[in-house]
Amino acid sequence: ADEGMWLPLFVKRLNQADMQKKGLKLTAEEIYSVNSSSLKDAVVQLGGFCTGEFVSSQGLMLTNHHCGYDALQTHSTPQNNILQNGFFAATRAEEKTNPGLFVDILVRMEDITSKVLEGVTPTTPEQERVAIVQQHQKEMADAAKESGRYVAYVRDMFGGNEYYLFVYQRFGDVRLVGAPPEAVGKFGGDTDNWMWPRHTGDFSMFRVYADKDNKPTATPQADNVPYVPKKHLPVSLQGVSEGDFAMVFGFPGRTQRFLPAAGLQMTLDQSNPARIKLRDTRLKLWKEDMEQDPALRLKYASKYASIANYWKYYIGQNEGMKRLKTVDAKKAEEASLDQWIRADQGRVQQYGEALTTINQAYTGLREYNLSANYVNEAAFGTEIVTLASRMMPLYMTLKTTPTDKAAIQKAVEGLKEPVTEYFKDYSSSTDKKVFTALMALYGKDVPQAQLPDVFQTVQKEYGGSWAKYADYVFTNSFLTSEAKVNAFLANPTLAKLEADPGFKTFNSVYLNYTQNILPKMQTLQAGLTRANRLYVAALRAKNTQKVYSPDANSTLRLSYGTVRPYKGRDAVRYDYKTTAQGILEKEDPTNEEFVVPKKELELLKQKDYGRFADKDGNLPVAFITDNDITGGNSGSPVINGRGELIGLAFDGNWEAMTGDLAYDPELKRCINADIRYVLWCIEKLGGARHIVDEMTIVNNGPNPG
Ligand code: ARG
Structure with a gap:
């Protein structure tokens, strides 16, 4: 079909x-x-x-x-x-x-594009557009919820050219x-x-x-x-x-399917190879331990299956992109779109900036993309760092409202169930191996200037050995056992959390990412949002005989x-x-x-x-x-x-x-x-x-x- x-x-x-x-x-x-x-x-x-x-x-x-x-x-x-x-x-x-x-059962869906875009014109500055669109989306979704009777949200289609409301019953x-x-x-x-x-x-x-x-x-x-x-x-x-x-x-x-050639190229030669390599490492280490111990095999079965599923997906996607020359096909499509735009002054005015902006944005993104991939797949590929990240709401509460007992208690309560769930399927000795291997790859593959502080600590104090640093972290962090985490939650203090080596490692990665990597990527992506929207609109305007699906x-x-x-x-x-x-x-x-x-x-x-x-x-x-x-x-x-x-x-x-x-x-x-x-x-x-x-x-x- x-x-x-x-x-x-x-x-x-x-x-x-x-x-x-x-x-x-x-x-x-x-x-x-x-x-x-x-x-x-x-x-x-x-x-x-x-x-x-x-x-x-x-x-x-x-x-x-x-x-x-x-x-x-x-x-x-x-x-x-x-x-x-x-x-x-x-x-x-x-x-x-x-x-x-x-389960969510759909009650109805509705095209609300004209309502969401009310007050928006082609010349509305992008930031203002975002604010208007967000406000309208929230109003429409809130109204559709009928005071909690339904779950409702708005999703954009065609890169923000259209908006739809979805209303569900949630069981x-x-x-x-x-x-x-x-x-x-x-x-x-x-x-x-x-x-x-x-x-x-x-x-x-x-x-x-x-x-x-x-x-x-x-x-x-x-x-x-x-x-x-x-x-x-x-x-x-x-x-x-x-x-x-x-x-x-x-x-x-x-x-x-509307990803531009430059985006495909970035997936092909940056994101996918990083994901494949890091997952390959993680899966091998998990498997070694799973084969030793039936209880561990059961604990890690579901995580293993889901990581392996997309590990193979990325491998297949890259093989296919090479075999089918997906990037070249997209480039050709963009060249013909570019010609079509240039053939008409009105089009130039409407869409002229799109492709140039897209290509510039990806040139910029490529400088930081690997860092983002390694944060996701290396740092957050380890379970201890993921658990540490869950402590963020509590950390912020301890830091900003240290005397608000009720707020602190609320943050603690919010952690209890996730912590129990987490430790049901956890082995700290397995995680330690993964941590050692993935963080070492992070240090090797990501540009030096973009590495979090913790890499300097490991360099200076542990002779650059992630194995030695992992010994220190997994011996001293309370994030490695349920009993220790619960002891901390019974009497949480900012000092204890900040001193924890597992949390410190996470926080170093997090601060570096949110201060040095993410803002740069967000600026580039903000430009991309508008350019992508124009690019998709131009494609649909050019190929009127083709009915695109979102x-x-x-x-x-x-x-x-x-x-x-x-x-x-x-x-x-x-x-x-x-x-x-x-x-x-x-x-x-x-x-x-x-x-x-x-x-x-x-x-x-x-x-x-x-x-x-x-x-x-x-x-x-x-x-x-x-x-x-x-x-x-x-x-x-x-x-x-x-x-x-x-x-x-x-x-x-x-x-x-x-x-x-x-x-x-x-x-x-x-x-x-x-x-x-x-x-x-x-x-x-x-x-x-x-x-x-x-x-x-x-x-x-x-x-x-
Ligand atoms: N590839 C399937 C999907 O993503 C998942 C298949 C699960 N089976 C497996 N052997 N991991 O829909």
Whole structure:
């Protein structure tokens, strides 16, 4: 299909003829409507980072395994390891609460551009524009909240050329219902991650709870009952064929398809190499320790998975940018835009400054960008520095209002839960190794003049050895153990905090960043904001025949396309679906990423597929479509032309890792778990037929398309 993560609000503006030709049978109203129930009511944002969908009238929700991973880890112990073994609640009472986890259900979205820009003209000075826009956004969001009834915020689109209001109900009682064993839900591990062909049962299940009036509660409540959604998706057992219509509804996180060539170049040769190198180091050290100790393996499982996920993403993105010459393509596009602008005085006046300003700003940014990357990925790549940063509100309170006992107590209270959470998954000896290695790289790779003071201390007092300095920090800092942190919190003083070597290290990095690096970058970025806005406006004005979709920004989008194979590279063609046969082919009991649980092996060897077999008698596992998605779409429903669930989107493919920066219709695919494999894992492998029976299973003949 075409590029595009579209705002469902505008589904009527999409090419209806094209959608119908591809197989869509639903009306625009059935897809998005504020007044009657529509597809949008079945799709939720999970925890701000993933997507889920309702599959029963009792609030039962499907999402990916990697979206539920943290919750699964939290409920696991070495003795009762549900992450490893899988788990399906036999009764509602067995469903597990997850304080802090929430889902947002969209009430409505609205184009409020003209209201936000009221009083703004093309000549309004930038600072004034920012103030007006911020004020209007706040007013509109505040009004939409209706005194706390809703969560509401404004997001800009097209680099600040348009503004939209989003109004949600937020449900703070989301309980874990089930998941397959990790060996199924993460089958293939990091080796298969971001790759096709895939054999992963990447799903988990939750249930959203509400009060007796079906209203959201902020936290889990014992007397809550299952939420009754306005709409839940029927589930189709029909299965997919090449060319079938497919629609993906969800909350894509971030794309940067309007990033100028200079920005791409900076990502390619500065940011990504730094991230890859630092994550590579961190992951290796974590893994060494995880392999030594099962308890530690469990503690670090979730952090490891999320750091590894984007480590591989950056590698793939850089490989792809080189192979596809993404920067050159963008340069060519900019050259032609520049020509178009120069051909007309009016255009010169309106957009003339954009490209020059952009290129100058990036030249400036390149001088500081590495520092910013190393603050994020080296200093904050260590856990002790991250914990120290959490002390900032308390630190500021102790410093500015040292006699205000109530304020200090409030800051302490705010730390209690995060500190408990933090130490649940912490090993100071592991962190010490990471600290030693990452900070040494920071000192080596970042321009000397931009290093924080602590590097001089290490040079002068520790002979330049981060190992020696780490000995000192991890022996003397109270930030290395929960008991010591709690002792400090029981009687916090400014002197104690300021003297703590862990906090001192953080503070040195922080002060250097906020005083010497950030202000310079912010000045450059302020200029960029305006230039980017003009650049995007110029592009759209030039290419009037092209309908642009706004970059992803964690708001509800739909993408439509078809089930479709692809050509990966010269002489390599990929089929559009995988089957259980591939699980047996990949199976390797000596490699933890490819272990197949005993029960699954037995069932697959007996070909015990039940009603989930495809028409050739195989068990379908995954399939690909050409829907345009990105991170945050994880868990999104893949819906056929009749609005029935056929799969769960869970990944993208290696050949199109540059997709967040530039879209290539021939290469980019969306990787989905076939819903029949999901149901097989619940019913046959998990023995939880009661969960499948809660769903509305339909059999309406082949998918349209
Ligand atoms: N690449 C997937 C995404 O970002 C996450 C897959 C998780 N699986 C894994 N093996 N780490 O959506």
